[in-house]
Amino acid sequence: MDLLRGAYGAPSDEEDDEGTTVGPAAKRVRSEGYPQQVLPPPAVRPRLRRGRYVSKRERARLAAEASSSSGVTELNTPVSTSVTTPVVRGISDLDIPHNALSILRHQVKDNVRHDKESRKPTVVLSGHKKAVNAVQWSRTHAHLLASAGMDQTVCVWNVWSQENQRARVLTYHAAAVKDVRWSPRGLSLLSCGYDCCSRMVDVDKGVEEQVFKEDQVVDVVKFHPDNPNLFLSGGLKGSLRLWDTRTGNVAQEYIKPLGPILDVEFSPDGRHFISSSDVSQSNASENSIIVWDVSRQIPLSNQVYVEAYTCPCVRYHPWESCFVAQSNGNYVAIFSGRAPFKLDRYRRFEGHWVSGFPVRCDFSADGDVLGSGSADGAVYLYSFRSSELLRKMDAFGDACVDVAFHPPLRASSPLADGTVGLLSSGVNNASEKYQHGGL
Template identity: 55%
Template sequence: MDLLYNAYADTSDQEEDGGVGEYMPRRPLPAPKKPRSEAYAPPQSPAPTVPLLPQDSGRYIPNRERAVLAAAASTAPAPTHLARPSSSAGFTSPGLGRYISKRERAVLAAATAASINSVPAPPNHPPPSTAVTSPVGSISHSDLPSDILTLLKCQKKVVAGKSRTPAKLSVSLNGHSSAVNCIQWSISHGHLLASAGMDGTVNVWNVWNRNQQKARVLRYHNAAVKDVRWSSDGLSLLSCGYDCSSRLVDVETGLETQMFKEDQTVEVVRFHPDNPNLFLSGGSNGSLKLWDIRVGTVVKEYLKGLGPILDVEFSSDGENFISSSDTSKSRISENSIIIWDVTRQIPLSNQVYTEAYTCTCVRYHPSDCCFIAQSNGNYIAIISARSPFKLDKYKRYENHGVWGFPIKCNFSLDGQQIASGSSDGCIYFYNYRSSELLRKVKAFEQACIDVAFHPSIPNVIASCSWTGEVSVFG
């Protein structure tokens, strides 16, 4: 054995020394290192005993692993603070400065994931609404004067031929910061008046309330409001405007219940006289749409390539409606006023008003078979509501001025008078039969835009101005 050892030793030594023939004694080989197991860890002070965690109750966990698990769960570091485990044998955990085995890393990662998942998610709050409703007053009639309350309860009707023109200012209502486009009395709650303004608000007024006349300020529209209408039960308001939408609001709570979005500025809305679930809208693209509130969609559409819709009005039976549109772009004056069949969606006549003016307002007579149209020619025309819908060329109501303002007109409850706003800030009262001017009442310094007779109290009329004022005469 010694001979074999020496022979092999010489050969190996010579090879290591590059073939040098001189004998060199063999250097002793270093003792092989003891392989370190993955579970090996330098000795340290014993970790405190930690109770077994619930998620690991199904198996035994040594004290060391429980200490690591408890430390990770208590500190709950964010995921970005943990280095991603690599394929190497181990890594140094931030803040510990020692080797961590794969087993400990797996336990640490599981504990961290569990602690992150256990953090409750923030509550899913709906985005804050930009709409603001201010119930600044009461809509109750409890604070009304006794004489007004008596008239409202009695629902007194005007006797034909006995009505007189209101001349005395009764109430002045201030709340809009810009022009008021439309006003309307509530039919079922006669002490309430709604107004739509260019300031983007709809105001509800408790007109004769002793303490606070402004009852609601509705700010659901994101732009100017063009029109507002009460529902037949007096519990809801439908408004439309430049934000390309119509909105239905519960008056009592002041909350919006439905929104009807369109691809056009909505200029005018009207409830169907027989079916309160239907309403008609007309907009800047010339489109007329009949909506069903129950499903929130369009059920009929009336198309004829019209200009912007200025006004619409249902007949009393709800079978027909009138539309007035701007024809300045198309230069086709025969389409300025059209009578439509509601069911068949077809025009019954489109040569009703052929003069070279647009009409800002159309209104049916309460009982006679005719309607009036407010012309930009500074007069009110009267037209038969029977086919062939003939214009009366021998009767006009003229003395007031329109001059490009969206001036509106209206019939009194008995149909014996016509009231019209005017660009000079006055209200003009005409005799329906003779077209004679009965009275001119100065209401505002600037244009009077809309007028509305009270639906039950005789000789009371509301009006609104281009400067944002609302006044009641009677």
């Protein structure tokens, strides 16, 4: 026993003398070095979608991310993968009243009323110093409206804003602006005018991105419905050009001796487009409306409308295979959308006045209502099915030269002598533009 006590006692005494602890101390060091298995705190669990199995490896990864982040992490906030639009002062919808914003985001179906009572603008936007030539609502930002005026400016309106309704004033054109269109991509505007060019402007940054120069006054531009990189332009010399924004060059040109181009319109499938030109000088009425093949660059028919009137506006129906043309004969004619594009001689929309003004028309999003401006300063809304006049809305004493329906709403927006207004029609949602005097 003494020998055993001496054998086991000697190393212990030596360790005590040297002041080292090999046994118990080493065990404590190893246990502290082991990674502690910590279950995710309860606050992490709301981050996971309910009904989805989460493996141990994924739970450990989430716990490691939470512990490695500096400061306090918002665990209850889900990670968003959607791309948000940059918030820009004036363009943002943050200061729009809640009731208006709710209507913009959720389409409200109004009860269709067929009374023909007159209505006044509910919102009036002042900013243009001269007549307004074109107006269009943004389809990606429903609270924004663009207008082009004779004062060489393009205005972007935050229509329901409580503080800054005129969000942007773009002054890149050196002459009067004839037309303006929102890019299908979002916050970009394409405008054209008397300075013989079309200009693409980033509304978000307020920077001009591209300039497309031509040898003619550009009267109208229109984006291709399927390819946002392509747009069609028509001008005073009768030239029709299809531009590619990626290269900045003309992709195709449609050659035919025509008068000044008044309007162009793509078919919904993008295979055809319609051009309307002024034939008063050539007396060639068969060329007033031409249906073109986009890819083959040839006219499919040039005897669509043979009456001795020019047509300042052409519009395809959003769903039906037909299109309409605003005639200087003080009516809107209807044509078949299929060859040979026959005129419907038994149905037309009449009651308004054109009287030489470039009066335009437009369909509602559902195609049930056709809106038209008028030289008497009123807006006329017709039933597409019956051609019946649903309502006449008196806005201003000046000529109403454009109508543009708001995509989700049932209201209308007029412009008059540099003034923009919003009308509630009670039949459908539209935006109208008014001009003081002639062009």
